[in-house]
Amino acid sequence: MINLYYDYLAYILLIKRDIMDFTLTQEQRIIISMVRKIVKERVLPRAAEIDRDGKYPEDIFQLLKEYEFLGMTIPKEYGGAGYDVVTFCLVLEEIAKVCYNTAYILVMTYVPASCILEAGNDEQKRFYLSRLASGQYRGAFAVTEPDAGSDIASIQTKAVLSGDSYIINGRKCFITNAPVADFIIVFAKTDPEAGRSGISAFIVEKATPGLSIGKIEDKMGGKGVPSAEVILEDCKVPKKNLLGQENKGFKIAMRSFNRSRPIIGARAVGLAQGALDYAIEYAKQRIAFGKPIASFQGIQFMIADMAMQIEAARQLVYKAAWLVDKGNFGKEAAGIISMAKCFSTDVAMRVSIDAAQILGAYGYVRDYPMERYIRDAKSMQIVEGTNQIQRIIIANSLIS
Numbered sequence: 568m569i570n571l572y573y574d575y576l577a578y579i580l581l582i583k584r585d586i587m588d589f590t591l592t593q594e595q596r597i598i599i600s601m602v603r604k605i606v607k608e609r610v611l612p613r614a615a616e617i618d619r620d621g622k623y624p625e626d627i628f629q630l631l632k633e634y635e636f637l638g639m640t641i642p643k644e645y646g647g648a649g650y651d652v653v654t655f656c657l658v659l660e661e662i663a664k665v666c667y668n669t670a671y672i673l674v675m676t677y678v679p680a681s682c683i684l685e686a687g688n689d690e691q692k693r694f695y696l697s698r699l700a701s702g703q704y705r706g707a708f709a710v711t712e713p714d715a716g717s718d719i720a721s722i723q724t725k726a727v728l729s730g731d732s733y734i735i736n737g738r739k740c741f742i743t744n745a746p747v748a749d750f751i752i753v754f755a756k757t758d759p760e761a762g763r764s765g766i767s768a769f770i771v772e773k774a775t776p777g778l779s780i781g782k783i784e785d786k787m788g789g790k791g792v793p794s795a796e797v798i799l800e801d802c803k804v805p806k807k808n809l810l811g812q813e814n815k816g817f818k819i820a821m822r823s824f825n826r827s828r829p830i831i832g833a834r835a836v837g838l839a840q841g842a843l844d845y846a847i848e849y850a851k852q853r854i855a856f857g858k859p860i861a862s863f864q865g866i867q868f869m870i871a872d873m874a875m876q877i878e879a880a881r882q883l884v885y886k887a888a889w890l891v892d893k894g895n896f897g898k899e900a901a902g903i904i905s906m907a908k909c910f911s912t913d914v915a916m917r918v919s920i921d922a923a924q925i926l927g928a929y930g931y932v933r934d935y936p937m938e939r940y941i942r943d944a945k946s947m948q949i950v951e952g953t954n955q956i957q958r959i960i961i962a963n964s965l966i967s
């Protein structure tokens with residue numbers, strides 16, 4: 568009898584722990600309305616221009632700094648605002664509705680910060696996180712190489728310990744933010760024979776002799792945030808800049824990806840919602856056959872399908888963000904986090920294409936934003952693990 572009682576108690580506790588509350592807090596509502604105002608007044612007027620110019624929008628970085636968005640999820644003890652990932656996703660979603668590049672700048676603070684938060688020692692956290700939060704430093708995250716993208720274990724960059732320093736040699740590519748970053752988290756082999764168990768992570772200051780920026784990619788979208796080659800030639804990095812333990816870099820990368828996938832998802836949901844909102848307004852104004860096209864059932868069904876997909880993606884993304892906030896990166900959680908990244912970014916791609924269809928020819932020209940949304944959406948199916956890789960993680964979480 569006693570055993571049954573304890574089983575029942577455990578069951579109740581388990582249920583209670585898993586209950587999700589969908590209500591936004593008063594503070595989250597205030598944050599959202601503040602972000603909407605800033606976005607409308609300061610970001611919206613710049614969005615198309617940033618894409619067209621293809622230059623890093625320093626004014627936007629300063630704006631994010633001014634409103635203290637950069638350190639939103641960095642703990643207070645390291646100079647940030649200490650918000651949870653769910654609240655950060657709400658902010659990103661609002662920004663991405665209007666300007667992918669602005670949301671991208673924010674993501675590029677979160678990614679290196681979460682990596683340091685994940686594996687850094689107290690000294691590294693105090694130094695780098697406080698600088699990221701204040702906007703004094705910008706960071707980048709460098710795993711990909713010309714011959715190793717999805718297959719991280721086959722990276723060729725090597726780090727050899729020599730006295731008090733590691734000597735790093737190799738070539739990274741597509742490294743977002745590298746041209747503007749003050750430091751880059753570089754993944755390199757410290758035990759080349761050990762595959763994924765031979766990778767280590769290093770915080771490499773940009774000014775380190777031997778580090779240079781190579782070709783800046785001419786990307787299809789995300790044009791305001793540069794992605795570039797990072798060349799490391801006998802780059803001497805102090806031993807104290809090893810992030811986490813030697814040969815534990817693969818795990819650091821995987822856990823960092825888990826932390827950042829909901830963030831990519833929030834950006835995707837925001838982009839899709841922005842595209843849908845624009846398409847609805849357009850459909851209400853555009854007259855064909857003597858009526859607004861919004862009155863045609865063919866258009867209404869498209870709008871309903873788009874809204875349905877976005878809402879489903881949103882629920883997955885916030886569940887994933889909630890799992891990250893709980894520090895849950897177990898196999899089942901990793902599967903859900905990958906579902907959120909994969910589904911939301913596929914939705915962003917489909918919805919932006921459908922939104923452009925609703926605009927007809929105007930969806931295809933640069934005077935209207937839909938072609939930009941399509942170009943920006945595409946990259947999210949590739950970054951932080953392609954959507955094929957997400958499907959592998961999901962299947963592994965279910966089968967093995």
Ligand SMILES: Cc1cc2nc3c(=O)[nH]c(=O)nc-3n(C[C@H](O)[C@H](O)[C@H](O)COP(=O)(O)OP(=O)(O)OC[C@H]3O[C@@H](n4cnc5c(N)ncnc54)[C@H](O)[C@@H]3O)c2cc1C
Nearest residue numbers: 708709710711715716717741742743946949950951953955
């Ligand atoms: C805009 C942008 C920004 C980026 N920023 C960064 C950054 O900041 N830092 C960084 O390190 N990298 C960055 N990348 C690189 C990105 O992480 C890689 O492009 C990605 O991991 C895929 O690697 P790959 O391009 O080499 O493709 P590959 O790994 O060569 O894959 C090619 C194709 O094969 C598929 N594929 C591969 N393996 C499998 C498999 N086992 N089963 C099924 N399909 C498979 C892939 O899904 C893909 O469709 C960025 C890329 C882009 C486009």
